[in-house]
Amino acid sequence: MYRDTLFYALALAGSERELARQLKVAVFQVENWLSGADDIPERIFQRAIDVITEASPQAIFRSREFLSRRSAPH
Secondary structure, X not given: OHHHXXXXXXXXXXXXXXXXXXXXXXXXXXXXXXXXXXXXXXXXXXXXXXXXHOOOHHHHHHHHHHHHHHHOOO
16 A cells, blocks of 8 residues: 555656655655665655645646556557
8 A cells, every 4th residue: 555655646646756855755666665675664655645736737637647557448
């Protein structure tokens, strides 16, 4: 659940760099959490929820394309 939440926050942010900025962490930490290399701390999960609940309508619209590209068969 934590990783799915973080991934949706990534889709809303638009990039790992932007998500890292919003979460106030280094990009490598976001990459490690998304890849499963590190566990996602509770405080980061809470910040990811903030990213989601504060998303603009434009970010939500843009995230749909991001998510559809990820789920498309390769």
